[in-house]
Amino acid sequence: MGFLDNSTNNIILDAVLTDYGRQQLAAGRGNFNITHFALADDEIDYRIIKKYGRAVGKEKIEKNTPIFEALTNPNIALKYKLIARENTGTSITQVFMPIISSNPALVTLTTSATGARATSQNVTLTLQFRGSTDPAAIGEVAQTAYTINVSDRFCVINNPVNGFLTSPDAARNSVSITDPARMATYILRVDSPTRPVGFTITARNIDQTTASIYGKKTSATERTITTTVTVTGNRHGTSVAIPVTYTLIA
Amino acid sequence: MPSNKLIDPKDLQVSKAFLNQLIDVLQQDICDNRKKYQLWTTGGIGPGVTSSYYQTVYDSDFTLGPSNPIFDITVGIPSPAVKDDGIASVLTLGADSGGKYLYPSSSLMMREKHENYEQYAAEVLGNNTSLFTLPVDASPNSSNITETEIDSALFLHFKRTFCRDAIKESTFSMGMYTTASWTSTGSSPYSYDPGLGGRQNLYSASVNGLSFWTDKDAPLQKFFSQNGGPWSYLIDAANTTRAVGRIYYQHGLVVLDIEKITSSSQFHSGTIDGMTPTGQLTLGGPGTQTAGKSKLIPDLMCSGSIDNIIDHFCESRFGCSATTAIAFQNVTNINSLLVYCYVMPQDFNVSANPTYIEPFGTTNAGRITIYDPSLPEEVQDTFTYITTLGLYDASGGLLAVAKLSRPIEKNASRALTFRVRLDF
Numbered sequence: 121m122g123f124l125d126n127s128t129n130n131i132i133l134d135a136v137l138t139d140y141g142r143q144q145l146a147a148g149r150g151n152f153n154i155t156h157f158a159l160a161d162d163e164i165d166y167r168i169i170k171k172y173g174r175a176v177g178k179e180k181i182e183k184n185t186p187i188f189e190a191l192t193n194p195n196i197a198l199k200y201k202l203i204a205r206e207n208t209g210t211s212i213t214q215v216f217m218p219i220i221s222s223n224p225a226l227v228t229l230t231t232s233a234t235g236a237r238a239t240s241q242n243v244t245l246t247l248q249f250r251g252s253t254d255p256a257a258i259g260e261v262a263q264t265a266y267t268i269n270v271s272d273r274f275c276v277i278n279n280p281v282n283g284f285l286t287s288p289d290a291a292r293n294s295v296s297i298t299d300p301a302r303m304a305t306y307i308l309r310v311d312s313p314t315r316p317v318g319f320t321i322t323a324r325n326i327d328q329t330t331a332s333i334y335g336k337k338t339s340a341t342e343r344t345i346t347t348t349v350t351v352t353g354n355r356h357g358t359s360v361a362i363p364v365t366y367t368l369i370a
Numbered sequence: 371m372p373s374n375k376l377i378d379p380k381d382l383q384v385s386k387a388f389l390n391q392l393i394d395v396l397q398q399d400i401c402d403n404r405k406k407y408q409l410w411t412t413g414g415i416g417p418g419v420t421s422s423y424y425q426t427v428y429d430s431d432f433t434l435g436p437s438n439p440i441f442d443i444t445v446g447i448p449s450p451a452v453k454d455d456g457i458a459s460v461l462t463l464g465a466d467s468g469g470k471y472l473y474p475s476s477s478l479m480m481r482e483k484h485e486n487y488e489q490y491a492a493e494v495l496g497n498n499t500s501l502f503t504l505p506v507d508a509s510p511n512s513s514n515i516t517e518t519e520i521d522s523a524l525f526l527h528f529k530r531t532f533c534r535d536a537i538k539e540s541t542f543s544m545g546m547y548t549t550a551s552w553t554s555t556g557s558s559p560y561s562y563d564p565g566l567g568g569r570q571n572l573y574s575a576s577v578n579g580l581s582f583w584t585d586k587d588a589p590l591q592k593f594f595s596q597n598g599g600p601w602s603y604l605i606d607a608a609n610t611t612r613a614v615g616r617i618y619y620q621h622g623l624v625v626l627d628i629e630k631i632t633s634s635s636q637f638h639s640g641t642i643d644g645m646t647p648t649g650q651l652t653l654g655g656p657g658t659q660t661a662g663k664s665k666l667i668p669d670l671m672c673s674g675s676i677d678n679i680i681d682h683f684c685e686s687r688f689g690c691s692a693t694t695a696i697a698f699q700n701v702t703n704i705n706s707l708l709v710y711c712y713v714m715p716q717d718f719n720v721s722a723n724p725t726y727i728e729p730f731g732t733t734n735a736g737r738i739t740i741y742d743p744s745l746p747e748e749v750q751d752t753f754t755y756i757t758t759l760g761l762y763d764a765s766g767g768l769l770a771v772a773k774l775s776r777p778i779e780k781n782a783s784r785a786l787t788f789r790v791r792l793d794f
Contacts, residue, residue, distance in 0.1 A: 133759060133772035133790045135709075141761075141769035153763050154382060154770075156374040157711045157788075159718050160758040164777060166725045166739040174742060178779070185777050187757050194768035198760045200726075201373040202718035202780065205752075215750045217720065217727045219736040248736060357373050357722030360730075 138194045139298050160198040163187055195269070195296070195303045203357045218249045218261035220353060220360040227349070229275075229366030231323040240322035243362060244281070245351060247316070255314035262313035263353040270349045272304035273334075274324055275364060277349070281318030283310045321349060323366050331368040341370045374762060375717060381710040389702040393532050394694045395427070395440055401575065401690035403428040403437070406677060410482060415475070417649040421675035423482060424525075427684070441528040445628070445679045446487030447480065447671065448521065452499050456521040457668040458484065475645040478675045486676075490525055490625065494598035494618050502625050508605050508613035510590040520615075522628035522671050524683060526696075533622035534700040539592065539602065541699040542617055542624075543584040547576035549633045550666075550686045572640025572653065572670070572682050575690040579633065582607040583614050583626070598623075606630075629667060632687070638664050642678040704793050709761060711788040718780050721754045753781035759788055 137145070144151040163185055169177035191197040223244045230239045245266070249258045268277055272295050276288045291304040310317055326345075335343030344367050352359040404427050408420040424444035430437040449471055450459035458480060463472040473480045488498035495502070502520040505512070528537065551574035583604045594600050599620035603613040615626035637654055639661075644651025651673060654664040664670070670679060688695045720726070720738070728734045734741075742750060755777035761770040772790050780786065 130787045130789055131774065131778065133774065133788055135759070135761060135770040135772035135790045135792045137770050137792070138768050140767045144763065144767070144769060151763070152769065154707075154709055154761045155377060155764045156762040156766075157377055157709070157790075158374045158760045158762065159713070159754075159756045159780075160760065161721050161723050161755050161777070163757045164721075164723060164725070164755045166721070166723060169740045174740070181755055182777055182779070185755075185757075187773055187776060190758070190771040190773045192771070197768055197771045198758055200721060200723035202754050202756065203373050203720045203722060204375070204717040205720055215738050215741050215747050216736050217738060219727060219730050221730045248730070251735060352722070358727070359722060359724070361724075 136190045136192060138192045138197060139296065140194045142192075158198060159202040160200055161202060162199045193296075193299060195299060195301070201357050216250045217358055218247055218258065218353070218356055219358055220351060221246050221248055222351070222360050222362045225362070227321050227362055227364045227366075229321070229323040229364065231325060231366055231368055239366075240320050242279070242281075242318060242320050243349075244316050244318040245360070247314075247353075253316075259314055261356060262310075263355050264310055264313055265354040266308040266310070266317065267352045267354065268306040268308060268319070268349060269303050269352075270306070270321075271302055271347045272324075273302045273330070274326065274345060274347050274366070275349065276322045276324055277306045277319050278322060279318075279320035280308055282312055282315050283308045283317050285309075285319060321362075321364060326368065328368075328370065335368060338367070343368045343370075373722065374766075375711070375713075377709060377711060377761075381712070383708040383710070385706045385708055387704045387706060389704055390538055390699045391534070391702070392699050393697065395429075395696035397689040397691050397693055397695040399429055399440065400427050400684045400688045400695055403430060403432060404443075404680075404684055405432045405439075408677070410479065410676075412645060415645045416647045419478060419643040419645065419649060419675055421479060421643065421677040422680075423486065423676060424527075425677070425680045425684070438531050439529045440532055441526050441622075443527075443680055443684065444486050444525050445483060445671070445676060445683075446485075446490060446523045446525060447483040448487050448491075448501055448519075449481075449484035452488075453501060453519060453521060456519075457672060461668070461672050473672075476651070477672045478643060478645070478678075480672065482676060483671075486525065487523055490523070490623065494595070494601070494621055494623060494625075496595070496597035502616060502627075504603065504613040504615070504627055504630070507611050508587075508591070508603050509611045510587060512611070518627075520625065520627040520629075522667050524615075524626040524628050524631070526624040526626070528622035528624075530622070532700060533698075534702040536600075536619045536701045537617065537622055538699040538701045539600070539619060540586055541697075542604070543582055543586075543607070543698065544604075544624075544696040545580055545582050545689075545694070546631055546687050547579050547689060548581050548631060549576060549579035549636050550574070550638060550682070551576045551578075570640035570654070571686065572638055572642070572678075573685045576686050577689070580689075581631070583631065585617050586610075628671070632666050634665070634667070636665065637662055638666060638670055638682075640682075642670070642673060643675045644673070707792040707794070709788075709790040709792070711759065711790060713780065713786040713788070715782050715785050718756070719752045719754060719782055726754075751782060753779055756780050756786075759790060761790065761792075 227241045247258050286306040291306045294305045331343045335345040338344045347364050349362040404425045407422045411420045412418045424442045427440045428437045465471050491500045492498035503517040506516040507514040551571040584607050585602045598618045601618040604615040606612040614630040639654030728737045759772045
């Protein structure tokens, strides 16, 4: 909860430690060193500005947006960060941001308890700026790395195209033991930033118990699990969420 | 397009603050909600006796999950080796070759009472052979330096949950009845001592002789010892020259002189544990040797088990109503880390929020949602709203999160300073 002192631009806030912060304190090795800060706007829906115009839209956001309590899970505490734009002094205008598109937009996989029918699917990510994917157009907003967040319980990311990818074992090590979603983080370092990048999403073999907990029964022999792979560019924070649906056949 | 901003080490400051909470302990909690740890047991004559070394007072029924322990209570008597004119030295049959003091079987747990006294003496006086003392005249400016030694001690040791880092000086107050019950209720089994109105009074809630012990003159009478930390005398609120005990603030320990806080003339009667064929002993019963003679000191203190004595104090001397028996303020030391986060006009003016840009596949995909069609592109000014602040370490791990109470606009003409406080 913050207190806004209107006489100055000072805002006084009380912070809560995240699970990771407590872990670092508990480790007792002097690892609790604050070096950076970031800002986020998870609760804000900017489409209100478009719907109502700037004057009314701003007022609605400022007065009608409830701010939720701080979350201690570091994976979801700051979902949408604010960004300081680099001042390149060239053609980047204020009104456009680079966006990432995924092909396919939706990934469908099939797996089974024995692993015999496990499948995977290749995904290609293309960067687009001002409606163009031309290398010359995206040069100034090209990414040098992407962060891929995926539930380690259900999927593995491998086979990078145009880059180098964190190994599945290393990604599994990034999973917090207290994170019920078991989110793993992969880093995809890009070889040629102006070209599309790609990777493969492979379904992990899961047992019937896990399937019955997380999956929805769709027939007598099938359960469908839905999850999301989120890819975030390192230079502008723009992300793409790739829904993954896969079916476990008993 | 960085989303994290470096914090200069100079912008991290540590500050200290104190939090005080008022703690009330009710008479009925002391009377009814006590946990016993009956680990001590005897053999030989009769069924034997079991007793605790101490009991714990809870704020509600301790068999329920949400109850909290408030304080431990026990009694102590110094051994004859330490105090050669105390009640133990009168009672003892001497020491064996190992230095262990022997006592008649009509007494109970004398050596355990010594150990209790010695343990607390070692803890706060620095030596288990030291004695707790009280001044004859507790006036801050008194020239009388004579002190008396506490021979029968009642120890109240408050739990960390309630006393936190310390009991706050000059805030402690407790009410106790200096006399046990005198009220007659008539018929058997309360028929031991006609002199007391025909009833036993060991475990009956008293209603007469309420006195208050307090440290209200602590600012004038503040002491510090190497082992006990800051401490002061507890004095009789009705006679501030009369010290009745000591309070060790950081230990959360109250040491009361039972001789000073109870009437020395009142007789007691009731059933206590004993090394007899029935496992019980009648103290002050009619037709017994102690009829009309037995007193708290030395009779109950020597003949009663520690459980018997604690039961007497908690069920009789503190009372059993819903009123406050003990009140004090605690102190919690709060060390705060203040992190100053400076946001410059050029910082954080665009967002990675998916609603901030037109989505892929739509007209003007990638254009900011807050685009103002009435202005040319060259003068479009971006702005964002801040709702959350995260503090990170060098490896990018999110250490702490702070939320604002409402969204704050950030644009290219606005600089902000966040003062983020982390309490430890």
